[in-house]
Amino acid sequence: MEVEEQSIIALREFGCEQNLLSRPDGSASFVQGDSSVLAGVYGPAEVKVSKEIYDRATLEVVIQPKVGLPGVRERAREQCVRETCEAALLSFLHPRSSLSLVLQVIHDDGSLLSCCLNAACMALMDAGLPMGCLFCGVTCAIDPEGRIITDPTAQQEKNSRAVMTFAIDSAQHRVMMSSTKGSFSVNELQQCIAVSQRASEKIFQFYRDSVRRRYSKTL
Amino acid sequence: MADCLKDKVGEVLLPGDVFSFESKPEKLICGPGLRRNGDEILVCKSGILRHKQPNMYWIDSQQRRYVPAKGESVIGIVTAKSGDVFKVDVGGSELASLSYLAFEGATKRNRPNVQVGDLVYSQFIIANKDMEPELVCIDSCGRANGMGVFGAGGLLFKVSLGLVRRLLAPQSEIVRDLEKMFPFEMVVGLNGRVWVKASSTQRALIVANLLESCENMTAQQRQALFRRVSDGAS
Known part of the structure; x- marks a missing residue:
């Protein structure tokens, strides 16, 4: 699907820091505009017998909201993140062990699920867990005039007709997970996927630059 | 290719x-x-x-969690004695087992003196994803070869696995800079644990703090820091 010229892929400023917490095995914070998520990864560690899987690692994802207790919305996001991570991780290399990923929302200004996915990917990479490919999250919103906005703010999400989040893998730029809200046509969905795939290239380039910066001292 | x-x-x-x-x-x-x-x-x-x-x-890579690999030497903490094996915590996903016969000079009659909580420097002979890891404190000739239970004193701390590999590299610059300051004993396990013993507790703590802080420093920054500390320490 060709992306129309008029839809400009504008992402907000990203920022990322890896290895900022001392206790977890891997940690990262990811900032997209004013949305910010802090992620911590523990593992491969000992697993409870009831959760043990004999041929792969058990992955557990917890999302902590900024205020209050986690509810149904957080559970839904946890599941999206967990399934994406399971697809990317080579969990058969650490059978009978547990991996836990904790995501703390620092601030929500739209595109929260994609920010969670990006923070999760950076934290998993920091922990040195074996992965078959990287993934990133891109959120698209369709406003009432039918224009596609990538990486919307909370206000833009509120005014839009539909909001979609895709997880894209780095190997073939295919969709690994999608989460949608609102009404849209098949054509619009295809267009949003194409836009997200284009945007994902920018994010993967950013991943590469930020990891390179991290290792620059030991090159 | x-x-x-x-x-x-x-x-x-x-x-x-x-x-x-x-x-x-x-x-x-x-x-x-x-x-x-x-x-x-x-x-x-x-x-x-x-x-x-x-x-x-x-x-x-610079990871922190250790994954056991065959042949690597690690510092373990004895956490339990059960029958003829000790359970040793090496920082991996499960406890490793260490037979009481796998010490220099140990026989069925002559058991090694190992208590729960002791530190051991030992080597993996079995380490794969499907089996329980197993440690020994002897080499293939039956000699201790530097392995075994640690003596009293000293300080144990954790650093990242990347730093440990840099410390163990032949002609490591960090070790060369450190040993110019004052004499101390250091044992480095590939699981990220480092044990240091110096003439005083203060000196052991200086070494521990320096190692933790020099992980993300360039060579010039590190040498400047070491010089400043050795001026203050002497």
Whole structure:
């Protein structure tokens, strides 16, 4: 699907820091505009017998909201993140062990699920867990005039007709997970996927630059 | 094949990067972070690609969690005695077992004196993803060869696995800079645990703090810090 010229892929400023917490095995914070998520990864560690899987690692994802207790919305996001991570991780290399990923929302200004996915990917990479490919999250919103906005703010999400989040893998730029809200046509969905795939290239380039910066001292 | 890998030596690679065979496959050895997948080589960890003659490649990453590997020497903490094995915590996903016969001079009659809570410096003889890891404190000739239970005193702390590998590298610059300051004993396990003993507790703490802080420093920054500390310590 060709992306129309008029839809400009504008992402907000990203920022990322890896290895900022001392206790977890891997940690990262990811900032997209004013949305910010802090992620911590523990593992491969000992697993409870009831959760043990004999041929792969058990992955557990917890999302902590900024205020209050986690509810149904957080559970839904946890599941999206967990399934994406399971697809990317080579969990058969650490059978009978547990991996836990904790995501703390620092601030929500739209595109929260994609920010969670990006923070999760950076934290998993920091922990040195074996992965078959990287993934990133891109959120698209369709406003009432039918224009596609990538990486919307909370206000833009509120005014839009539909909001979609895709997880894209780095190997073939295919969709690994999608989460949608609102009404849209098949054509619009295809267009949003194409836009997200284009945007994902920018994010993967950013991943590469930020990891390179991290290792620059030991090159 | 080897050429495209060789071009990338010393560069930062990310999981998902793929090198594929163009011509006839050559023999090469994939170390940590690289996986052979049919006709191609897949990078599965982020880090710097390293090369050793003639055809060994691996990814040097800065992770914190230890995954046992056969033949590596580690510092373990004895956490339980059960029958004829000790359970040893090495920082991996499960406890490793250490037989009481796997010490120098140990026989069924003559048991080694190991208590719960003791530190042992030992080597993995079994370590794979499907089996319980097993440690020994003797080499293949039955000699201790530096392994065994630690004596009293000293300080144990954890650093990242990347730093440990830099400390253990032959002619390590960090160790050379450190040993100019004052005499001390140091044991480095590949599981990220470091044990230090010096003439006073203060000196042991200085070494521990320096090692923790010099992880993310360039050589100049590190030498400047060490000089400042040795002026203050003497």
